[in-house]
Amino acid sequence: MPRIAILGAGVVGRRTAIALRTRDTSDSIAAVGGDMLPGELPNEIVLISHTRPSKPWGDVEVGRGWPHPAATDANIVVLATESAHQPALAKQLLRGGTHVVTTADNPDDIDRLWALDPVARDSGATLVVGAAYSPGVSTLLASYLARGLDSVTTISTAQFGTGGPACAREHHRAMGSAATEVHHGSLRASRGGSGRELVWFPDPVGAADCYRAALADPFLLHQAFPSVDRIESRQAATRRDRLTARLPMLRPPHAEGLIGAVWAEVRGVVNGKVEHRAMAATAAQATGAAAMAAAFCRELGGERGIRTGAQSAATCENVMPLLQYISNDVRLWAYDGSQIVTTPSDNRPIHAARKWQIASENVVFSTFSGC
Numbered sequence: 486m487p488r489i490a491i492l493g494a495g496v497v498g499r500r501t502a503i504a505l506r507t508r509d510t511s512d513s514i515a516a517v518g519g520d521m522l523p524g525e526l527p528n529e530i531v532l533i534s535h536t537r538p539s540k541p542w543g544d545v546e547v548g549r550g551w552p553h554p555a556a557t558d559a560n561i562v563v564l565a566t567e568s569a570h571q572p573a574l575a576k577q578l579l580r581g582g583t584h585v586v587t588t589a590d591n592p593d594d595i596d597r598l599w600a601l602d603p604v605a606r607d608s609g610a611t612l613v614v615g616a617a618y619s620p621g622v623s624t625l626l627a628s629y630l631a632r633g634l635d636s637v638t639t640i641s642t643a644q645f646g647t648g649g650p651a652c653a654r655e656h657h658r659a660m661g662s663a664a665t666e667v668h669h670g671s672l673r674a675s676r677g678g679s680g681r682e683l684v685w686f687p688d689p690v691g692a693a694d695c696y697r698a699a700l701a702d703p704f705l706l707h708q709a710f711p712s713v714d715r716i717e718s719r720q721a722a723t724r725r726d727r728l729t730a731r732l733p734m735l736r737p738p739h740a741e742g743l744i745g746a747v748w749a750e751v752r753g754v755v756n757g758k759v760e761h762r763a764m765a766a767t768a769a770q771a772t773g774a775a776a777m778a779a780a781f782c783r784e785l786g787g788e789r790g791i792r793t794g795a796q797s798a799a800t801c802e803n804v805m806p807l808l809q810y811i812s813n814d815v816r817l818w819a820y821d822g823s824q825i826v827t828t829p830s831d832n833r834p835i836h837a838a839r840k841w842q843i844a845s846e847n848v849v850f851s852t853f854s855g856c
Contacts, residue, residue: 487786488558492574493565497588497617500775501563504814505782559583561785563616563778568655572597579604579612584785586613586778590620590655592665595701599708602795612795613781618773619644619747620701622815623718625777625798625807626749626764627706632804634753634760637713642702643684643695645721646745646770660722662699667707667716682719686746687765687818695719709799745770750820763820766811773815780810 489505491498561584564571568589575585575598585605587598598614605612615621623642631637663674680697702718710716750763766773777798784791784806791801798807808817 487560487782489561489563489782489786490559491563491565493563493588495565496771497774497778498563498565500771501565501778501782504775504779561586561782563782564588565778568594572601575612576601576604579608579610582608582610584611584613586616586781586785588617588621588774588778589615590617590701591658592699592701592704595620595704599704599795606794609793611785611791611793613785613791614795614797615701615705616774616778616781616798618745618768618770618777619718620705621777621798622766622773622811623747623749624702624705624709625804625811626747626766626817627702627751628709628799628801629804629808630749630751630762630764631710631713631753633755633762634751635755637710637751637753639715639750639752640706640710640713640717641750642700642706642718643682643686643721643748644700644718644745645684645686645690645693645695645747646743659698659700659720660696660726664697664699664718666697666703666718667713670712670714672704672707678722680717680719684719684721684748686748687767687816689744690746690767693721694723695721698722705797705799708797743769745773747773765818765820766815767818768815773811776811776814777807780807783810 491502562578563586564574565588566574568591571587571589572594575587578585579601589595589598595615598612601612615624619642623644627640627642631640660678662677664677664679665672666675667673675697677698678696682695683692684695685692696719697717698720700718700720703716706713706716744767746765746767748763748765750761752759752761754760768776781791784801798804801807811817
């Protein structure tokens, strides 16, 4: 039976522990996976913190210090620390044959983690890169939509909100840094804070101006879909966010983060016909990240598992179990009648969606039977 250790007792680490403990001891887990029973995941979860004293936290043990014996004995370790610390920790754990689920969202750290693919393969372990809200849920939605098309020409994602202090600092940094996008099948840099587009997220978020930023979605989606001509990602921001992006944060971030949303759209061809398809997810950013990390823990601990080496939500061959798992904590939306229109005032593209509907199992999970 798998033993899971979570390194990092911040917002995402705590919520991942709760998601694993509450979900996997409930009757709903049997329906999510289809071939697993509630008792098969996990009967012991340890949350490890550098700073918090050892104390019980609900029915989850909170340990202190690193290296911690719980991590040494674990089959799966979730890294919910600061993004910059995760590549070195992942390398250390992978060398011992431990499966690692990372929640990093900084593009440079994502690149360093992806470069650990040979280390993971040599040890027969799986390294999950970018198991968060964005990347993570955003790239999962994009991958799901793309796999339902015969050919894909464009993949676009966008995100709204932050999931706690570390996430807010990363989003602030991203707006002032160079953005990476895929143009004509190759990665290229663009200026952060440029390329304003109005994205219509589902309620309660609604419409938001989104801009290029240093986001990891294009890199991870490019690994999964190298032949796609254009892959881009944007981040919601106000005018003040853009003006102060290269300065220290002027206001302290919200301790837990507020409502967040991610949006994905793909354009391509099905049966010789051009189609646009869009999906979105709404939840507190930390809740979405925790759901994604917990979903990967469940897959790694199951009989199916995930192939060894570096993987992400975009590269997983079977995305359905992940989608079904996160749908318990994240509200999924499907766009009904997606259309791309242009505002007459400044010719800014307005991306789908005034007609979102909640993505029930009948609407989404059976829509693209070829996924």
